[in-house]
Amino acid sequence: MNFIDKLNAAWRSNDSLLCVGLDPDVERFPAHLRDHPQGIADFCKAIVDATADLACAFKPQIAYFAALGAEDQLETLCRYVKERYPHIPLILDAKRGDIGATAHQYAREAFDRYGADAVTVNPYMGFDSVEPYMAWPDRGVIVLCRTSNAGGSDLQFLDVGGRPLYQHVAQLVADKWNKNGQCALVVGATFPQELAQVRALVGDMPLLVPGIGAQGGDIAATVTSGRTANGAGMMINSSRAIIYAKPQGDEDFAAAARRVALETRDAINQYR
Numbered sequence: 495m496n497f498i499d500k501l502n503a504a505w506r507s508n509d510s511l512l513c514v515g516l517d518p519d520v521e522r523f524p525a526h527l528r529d530h531p532q533g534i535a536d537f538c539k540a541i542v543d544a545t546a547d548l549a550c551a552f553k554p555q556i557a558y559f560a561a562l563g564a565e566d567q568l569e570t571l572c573r574y575v576k577e578r579y580p581h582i583p584l585i586l587d588a589k590r591g592d593i594g595a596t597a598h599q600y601a602r603e604a605f606d607r608y609g610a611d612a613v614t615v616n617p618y619m620g621f622d623s624v625e626p627y628m629a630w631p632d633r634g635v636i637v638l639c640r641t642s643n644a645g646g647s648d649l650q651f652l653d654v655g656g657r658p659l660y661q662h663v664a665q666l667v668a669d670k671w672n673k674n675g676q677c678a679l680v681v682g683a684t685f686p687q688e689l690a691q692v693r694a695l696v697g698d699m700p701l702l703v704p705g706i707g708a709q710g711g712d713i714a715a716t717v718t719s720g721r722t723a724n725g726a727g728m729m730i731n732s733s734r735a736i737i738y739a740k741p742q743g744d745e746d747f748a749a750a751a752r753r754v755a756l757e758t759r760d761a762i763n764q765y766r
Contacts, residue, residue, distance in 0.1 A: 496632035497583060500581065504582055508547055511729065512732065516552060516571070524537075534559065534571075544751050551582060556586060569608060572608045585634070588603075597624075605627075615635055621666075634676045639692060641680060642682025642704045661695060664692045664695045679699060683704065689701070689703070702731060713765065732754075
């Protein structure tokens with residue numbers, strides 16, 4: 495099953511547009527996992543187990559693993575997701591952006607080493623920085639378009655032939671780059687008007703939407719701006735707000751994460 499088919503199936507089976515981001519910060523772990531040799535993988539696996547029936551995708555951010563020399567634990571986590579929850583898309587958030595042979599090696603890292611169903615990439619160097627990922631025709635290529643950070647406007651709003659650069663990127667991906675039919679775009683929840691404009695340009699292409707939760711994006715505005723006609727089309731990511739949810743009562747960290755994930759999934763569904 496290719497990335498888009500798997501994503502469509504996950505939207506339906508879990509009745510969810512929620513993507514759970516896995517950004518493990520050891521300093522925020524429960525005490526018993528902070529010094530554990532496999533603490534990063536164990537923390538993330540517990541989050542995955544607690545939220546797998548509520549998510550349409552999982553998105554580990556590679557920098558949180560690589561900074562601690564924990565790529566082996568990322569491999570363990572990815573293998574765990576693929577074996578235990580093969581129906582849930584696994585997105586490697588890497589934002590790679592090189593060309594030629596180097597891009598091919600990054601693609602091998604994402605798809606062969608980690609087994610990701612999709613990877614995020616930066617289009618700044620043009621199509622030849624994206625094309626090497628398409629040698630894996632069943633895998634997703636998720637292209638940065640209109641990002642949720644304030645500084646994204648420094649470049650993404652530059653005028654290109656009478657429209658902002660992010661719209662030019664969206665049109666390029668939809669009309670020319672999507673050779674395998676497995677492309678998606680990153681469009682932030684913090685800019686719902688731009689999200690609606692991208693949706694109008696790209697039709698039903700999936701959108702990975704960061705910016706709710708800790709970044710403060712409005713769920714109602716996000717869903718109404720970015721949904722497709724059938725009430726899908728988005729992977730609305732929440733990371734810190736879920737994985738570091740404050741336990742209540744007798745909850746452990748995983749139960750707290752499940753509670754907030756359920757609340758977020760249901761809040762999204764109100765507007766589909």
